[in-house]
C-alpha cells in the first residue's frame with residue numbers, strides 16, 4: 001500500500017508527522033518497535049540502500065560527536081589528577097538513543113523524498129493550509145514551487161559569472177571581501193531581473209493570489225487504513 | 241480573410257511615459273482585424289515591447305485607450321489577458337512549472353477551470369506545438385526551439401484569440417527557427433490573429449499580411465507587407481534578402 | 495596575411511566529456527595563425543562554446559591539448575587568459591562594475607597594473623568601441639548593442655592577442671549589429687586574431703578569411719570562407735543570401 | 749495594481765529563498781556546525797525585501813527544507829535537521845530576518861544603520877542557535893561556544909561587510 005507513490009500525499013504527510021513526533025519521544029523499547037516498522041516499510045518501498053548510506057555518511061560524524069559529547073566526561077578542573085577523561089555510562093546510553101533517533105528520522109526522510117513528487121507535496125501543503133483562514137495556502141504552495149524553479153537558474157548563472165570573471169583574471173585577487181562583493185552583485189542583478197520577467201509572465205497568465213484552483217487529490221480506503229494503523233501505533237507507543 | 245465589422249484590437253492615441261521619465265511610446269493609433277498576421281519592426285528601443293505590454297494590461301496607458309474585442313483593457317484586465325496571449329522575448333524566464341505539463345497547466349488552472357477541462361486544454365496545446373512526447377520532461381532540459389514552443393503552448397492553453405509574440409526567433413538556430421515559424425503559420429491558418437515583432441524580416445516574408453514600422457516610440461509606416469517592406473531602410477531594419485533578390489530579378493527581367 | 499612560423503593557437507586531438515556524461519567535443523585538431531579571422535558555425539549544441547572555453551582554460555581537456563602561442567594552456571592558465579580574450583554569448587553575465595568605466599577597469603586591475611596604466615587601457619578600450627561618452631553610466635541602463643560593446647571593451651582592456659567572440663550578434667538590431675561588426679573588423683585590421691561563432695553567416699561574409707563547420711562535437715569542414723560556405727547546408731546552418739545572390743548572378747552571367 | 753506589486757514581491761521572496769538554499773550548498777563542513785553562506789542571504793532578504801516579505805522568504809525556505817528537500821547546509825534536509833544540532837540557527841533566521849527588515853525600514857537609509865540592523869539579526873541567530881546546540885548535544889557552555897560561535901565570527905564579519913554594499917547597489921533593481 002505504502003509502496004506505490006500512489007498513496008495520497010496528505011495521508012503520507014500526516015503519517016510522517018506523527019512518526020516524527022513519536023520518534024523524538026520514544027525510549028529504547030519504542031525505538032525497537034520503530035526500527036521494525038522501518039524495516040517493514042523498507043520491504044514495501046524499494047530504494048537503493050546506497051542512498052541511505054550516503055546520507056548517513058554525512059550524518060555519521062555528527063552522530064559521533066553527539067555520542068562522544070554525551071558519553072565522555074571531560075574533567076579539566078576536577079581535583080584528582082588521575083583520569084581526565086572518563087566514560088559516563090548513563091551518558092553513553094543517552095548518546096546512543098539520540099543517535100538512534102536521528103538515524104530513524106533520516107530513514108523516514110529518505111522514504112518521504114523518494115515517494116513524493118514536488119508537485120504532490122505542493123498540492124498537499126495547499127490542502128493543509130485550507131482550514132486555516134489566515135494562511136494563504138495557494139501562496140505558500142506557489143512560492144515553494146517558484147523556489148524549486150529558481151534553484152537551477154541560480155546555479156547556472158553563478159557558474160557563468162564565475163567563468164566570466166575568471167576570463168578577466170579574478171584569481172589574482174586574494175581579498176575575499178572584494179571577491180564576494182564582485183561576485184554577488186552581478187549574480188543577484190541577473191537573478192532579480194529573471195524574477196522580474198517571471199512575475200510579468202505569471203501576471204499575463206492570469207495568476208492572482210486570491211482565486212484558488214481545485215486540488216486534484218483523492219483518498220482511497222487503503223490510505224485511511226494506513227493512517228489509522230499508524231495513529232494506533234503512535235498512541236500505543238506514547239502510552240507505553 | 242474577410243474583416244469582421246469589429247476590430248479585435250483597437251488602439252487609440254496611446255502614449256506611455258515610464259516613471260523614470262523616458263518616453264516609451266507616443267500617440268499610437270492602430271486597428272487590427274480578426275485573423276490578420278501583423279509584423280512589427282523597429283530599432284532597439286523603438287517601443288515594440290512597450291506597445292505589446294499595453295495589449296494585455298501589463299502596462300497601463302498614460303493617455304489614450306486600448307480596446308480588445310470592443311472592451312477597454314483597463315475595464316476588464318482579466319478578459320484582455322484571456323483574449324490576448326503574450327509570449328515574451330525570453331522563453332527561459334517564462335517557465336513556471338516543474339514539468340512541461342505543469343507549466344502549460346499553470347494558465348488554465350488560474351482560470352479556475354475544472355480539472356478535466358484543464359487537462360483537455362493542456363493536451364491540445366501540447367499537441368498543437370508538437371510537444372506531447374515531452375509532457376513529463378523538466379523544462380530546463382529542453383532545447384532552445386522546444387522551450388520557445390513550450391512558451392507558446394503555455395499561452396495557447398489559455399485559448400486566446402490573439403497571439404502576440406515578442407521576437408520569437410531570438411537566440412534560435414536555423415532549425416529551431418523553422419520549427420517555431422511553422423508553428424506560428426499553422427496557428428494563423430487555424431484562425432488566430434498573430435502579432436509579432438522581429439529584427440529579421442526575412443523570416444516572416446511570405447506569411448505576414450501587414451507590416452508596421454516603429455521608430456522612437458511612434459508608428460511611422462503601416463500597411464501591406466509587400467508595400468511597406470521597401471521602406472524598412474529608414475528605421476534601421478535590414479531589408480530582407482528575398483526582397484533584394486526580387487529587386488534584382490526585376491531589373492534583370494525588364 | 496603571411497602566416498608566422500608558430501601558430502597562435504594549436505589544438506590537438508581535443509576531447510571533452512561533461513561530468514553528466516554528455517560528449518561536448520570529440521577529437522578536435524586545429525591550427526590558427528596570427529592575424530586570421532575565423533568563423534565557427536554549427537547547429538545548437540554542436541560544441542562551439544565548449545571549444546571556445548578550452549582556449550583560455552575555462553574548461554580542461556579530457557584528452558588532447560591546447561597550446562596558446564606555443565605554451566600549453568594547462569601549464570600556464572593565467573598567460574592563456576591574458577593572450578586569449580573570451581567574450582561570452584550573454585553580455586549581461588560579463589558585467590561586473592557599477593559604472594561602465596569600473597567595469598572595463600575590472601580586468602586590468604586584476605592584472606595588478608599601475609593606476610596610470612589601468613586608466614590608459616580603459617580609455618583606449620572605451621574609445622575603440624565608441625563608449626567614451628558613457629563612461630559614467632550604469633551598465634544595466636545601456637541598450638542591448640551598447641552592452642555587447644561594453645563586454646568587448648572589458649576584454650580589450652586586457653590587451654589580448656586573440657579575441658574569441660561567442661555569438662556576438664545575438665539579440666542585436668541591425669544597427670547594433672553593424673556597430674559591433676565594424677568594431678570587430680577594425681580590431682582585425684589592427685592585427686588581432688579574431689575567432690567568432692555565429693548562426694548567421696551573412697554578417698561576416700566578406701570579412702572572414704576562414705570558416706569552420708562543426709556538427710555533433712566534431713569539425714566536419716575547415717577551409718577558406720568562400721569555399722566552405724557552399725557546404726553549410728549539411729550542418730543545418732542557413733546559406734547566406736549574399737551567397738545565394740552570387741549563385742544566381744553566376745547562372746545569369748554565364 | 750496592488751496585486752501586481754504583491755505578485756512581484758512574492759516572486760522576489762521565492763528567489764531569496766532559493767538563494768538562501770544555494771548559500772547552504774556553499775558550506776565548509778566543519779563539525780558540528782558548518783560555515784555556510786546562508787546567513788548572508790538572510791541579511792540581504794531583510795535589507796532588500798523588508799520585514800514582511802523577508803519573513804515569507806525564510807519561512808518558505810525552512811518549510812521546504814523541513815518537508816525533505818535537501819536545501820540545508822551540505823545538501824541535507826528533513827524535519828530531523830530542524831530538530832538536530834543546527835536547528836536553532838535555522839529557526840533563528842526567522843526572527844532575525846524580521847528584525848533586520850523592521851530596523852532597515854524604520855531607520856535612516858545609511859550604511860551605519862544597515863550594519864547595526866544586520867548585527868542585531870546576527871545576535872538573534874546565535875541567541876537561538878548556541879543554546880539549542882548545547883541542549884541537543886549536551887555540551888557544556890564553553891564547548892558549545894567553541895563549536896557554535898567563535899569559528900564563525902570572522903566569516904560573519906565578512907558577510908556583514910559584504911551585505912551592506914551589495915544591498916545598496918541592488919536596491920534600485922527591486923521594483924516595488
Ligand SMILES: Nc1ncnc2c1ncn2[C@@H]1O[C@H](COP(=O)(O)OP(=O)(O)OP(=O)(O)O)[C@@H](O)[C@H]1O
Nearest residue numbers: 258260262263264283284285286287288289290291
Ligand atoms: N521599465 C522601463 N523603465 C524605463 N524605461 C524603459 C523601461 N522599459 C523600456 N524603457 C524605455 O522605453 C523605450 C522603448 O523600449 P522597448 O523595450 O519598448 O523597445 P523595443 O522596441 O522592444 O526594443 P528591443 O528591440 O530592444 O526589444 C526605450 O527607450 C527603453 O529604454
Ligand SMILES: Nc1ncnc2c1ncn2[C@@H]1O[C@H](COP(=O)(O)OP(=O)(O)OP(=O)(O)O)[C@@H](O)[C@H]1O
Nearest residue numbers: 512514516517518537538539540541542543544545
Ligand atoms: N555544463 C554542461 N554540462 C553538461 N553538458 C553540457 C554543458 N555545456 C554544454 N553541454 C552539452 O555539450 C554539447 C555542446 O554544447 P555547446 O554549448 O558547446 O554547443 P554550442 O555549439 O555552443 O551551441 P549553441 O549554438 O546553442 O550555443 C551540448 O550537447 C550540450 O548539451
Ligand SMILES: O=C(O)CCCC[C@@H]1SC[C@@H]2NC(=O)N[C@@H]21
Nearest residue numbers: 782783784787820821834837900
Ligand atoms: O544546518 C544548517 O543548514 C544550518 C547551518 C547554520 C550555520 C550557522 S548560521 C550562523 C553561523 N555562521 C556560519 O557561517 N555558520 C553558522
Ligand SMILES: [Mg+2]
Nearest residue numbers: 288289329406
Ligand atoms: Mg523588446
Ligand SMILES: [Mg+2]
Nearest residue numbers: 542543583660
Ligand atoms: Mg554556444
